[in-house]
Amino acid sequence: xxxxxxxxxxxxxxxxxxxxxxxxxxxxxxxxxxxxxxxxxxxxxxxxxxxxxxxxxxxxxxxxxxxxxxxxxxxxxxxxxxxxxxxxxxxxxxxxxxxxxxxxxxxxxxxxxxxxxxxxxxxxxxxxxxxxxxxxxxxxxxxxxxxxxxxxxxxxxxxxxxxxxxxxxxx
Numbered sequence: 001x002x003x004x005x006x007x008x009x010x011x012x013x014x015x016x017x018x019x020x021x022x023x024x025x026x027x028x029x030x031x032x033x034x035x036x037x038x039x040x041x042x043x044x045x046x047x048x049x050x051x052x053x054x055x056x057x058x059x060x061x062x063x064x065x066x067x068x069x070x071x072x073x074x075x076x077x078x079x080x081x082x083x084x085x086x087x088x089x090x091x092x093x094x095x096x097x098x099x100x101x102x103x104x105x106x107x108x109x110x111x112x113x114x115x116x117x118x119x120x121x122x123x124x125x126x127x128x129x130x131x132x133x134x135x136x137x138x139x140x141x142x143x144x145x146x147x148x149x150x151x152x153x154x155x156x157x158x159x160x161x162x163x164x165x166x167x168x169x170x171x
Contacts, residue, residue, distance in 0.1 A: 035050055035125055037049075037155075039150040042149060044151070046064050047061070048096065048150070056100055058094055058098070058110075059094070060096075061095055062091070062159050064090065074089045074090075074091070075090040077093060079115065096110060098110040102124070106125065107126065108123070112135065112137050122140070123135060123136065124136045131151060
């Protein structure tokens with residue numbers, strides 16, 4: 001015997017409407033689609049290509065305003081804490097890894113590497129505006145982090161392996 005014998009079942013139309021409404025306001029599982037692309041870093045002197053890497057999102061340095069040090073040689077990852085990686089060129093290295101869509105619409109649970117100091121941080125990224133990427137780096141607790149903003153770069157920006165990549169690109 002039903003506990004609520006006088007209770008009516010919702011009509012199929014009402015159930016369909018509520019289901020559609022829930023789907024419309026549920027978190028998007030295509031999080032990251034807008035974050036994918038080419039971004040100038042906060043200095044404007046480097047660009048990172050954010051793209052899918054398997055089932056995660058990652059980012060690689062693909063352009064540097066000046067790809068050479070004061071000695072005229074290509075910049076290397078000189079501050080990397082792993083000595084065996086210090087001889088690798090900065091242009092081309094992975095600086096973002098393991099990002100995945102989060103329930104709040106951001107991409108998180110990843111890491112970001114800063115080759116200028118050789119340190120890695122936890123990271124979360126999201127769009128601040130259609131052409132501005134909010135990059136939030138932190139160590140352990142999100143409360144103790146720092147926000148930087150990257151500007152979308154043109155798709156035709158020269159790449160590290162182009163001879164013209166060390167020439168200044170118009171921003």
